[in-house]
Amino acid sequence: MRRPTRECALVAPMLTAREGELSPEELALLETHLAGCDGCRLRALDFRATEGIVGEALQAAAAEVDFSRFSDQVMERVAAGAVVERVAAAPAAGGERSVHPEPLDFAAASAGYARDGLRPQAVVEERTREEGRTHEGAWPRILRWARAHRAAAVAGTLAPTLAAAALIVYLATSGTAASRLGEVEVIAEGRVPTVLQTSDGPVVLLDEPSGT
């Protein structure tokens, strides 16, 4: 068998074509070449014999996998995602369930939010009481904030339904504007926190999203 030529290299990629994918010129060149080249004819046979075999192998591998839990898992994740989306879209209404770094701001303080940057490893203990709320273990900075925003705290006291939604506390980072999100543990009476990792960062749900 002769050594591959420049023309062999030119027509070789055409061996991967399916019917109708080559131009008439390419097809003519390929046929003429194959008629006179044993090496390319053998290569053509190999390509024809193995056409689709990778697809077959992967589908066969997939057929052996147990998918009995697959759709349940997808539906659970979809349901959890839907809760996060609803909360992100309406933070004031969903405040009782969520801590989200982005959509919240001080405007929500009247509904019980306190916000600033979050400090890594911060532990927030938040307890909701009928007469209001206290924050234990918070930084002096938070206390300063509370003093400076006494009106918001009073508003919370006067509006128990709003205060009941006040489970979100953002802790202050040191002086810079950059907000870093680290690990935040939220302890809330009667609620089980769930941390979801989303593309926007961790989201803490204080209720189980699907009631499990």
Next chain:
Amino acid sequence: MQADDLALVSRAKSGDAEAFRALVVRHQRKVYAVALGIVKDPDLAWDVSQETFVRVHQHLDDFKGDAAFSTWTMRIAHHLAIDVLRKERAGTRDALEDVREADLEAASDGVLAAALDANPQRGVLRRELHGKITEALGRIPVAHREILVLREVEGLSYEELAKELGIPKGTVMSRLFHARKKMQALLGEYAERVGGDRDREEEAGPPARRS
């Protein structure tokens, strides 16, 4: 099938969770096959497949029915799988896409065809090769796995591959050539050995061989 998909999509868009679940069940294995072909690792392929359907659900309203639902879903799976391997891909992409004379010099030419076409038990051999193929896929560059999966699981044409991968048709052809050639080289030795054994067994038995 396609009409059924569209009906299910329509119901899923209006909040019918069971319709969405039906779509998941219908396409889960093919999505997994695409993911597995690219990322190789079964657990990672499972995660990519899960994420694919979460994204599909998130963007269901964006699906207008211009392409088949399966094509749209496979495209999402493909992109997620590639995202997972982006670093590896950057490191292993072939600098040269051209096919040169030296690329054609391989001792196994014709061996696979002989083993698969001429062997009376080629169906058995083909199935045996499946296990070797998933193993061999892990030994070729990501760009080659990617194009093979898109071609053979999703069934994309040259034109669709060019569009999906953002490369010219000529590059599609040469990359596909390199990908399939590498797979053949990896499988050739196995096929030659198994095929040869089978031939000898056939010769020793009743005259069942084809002329």
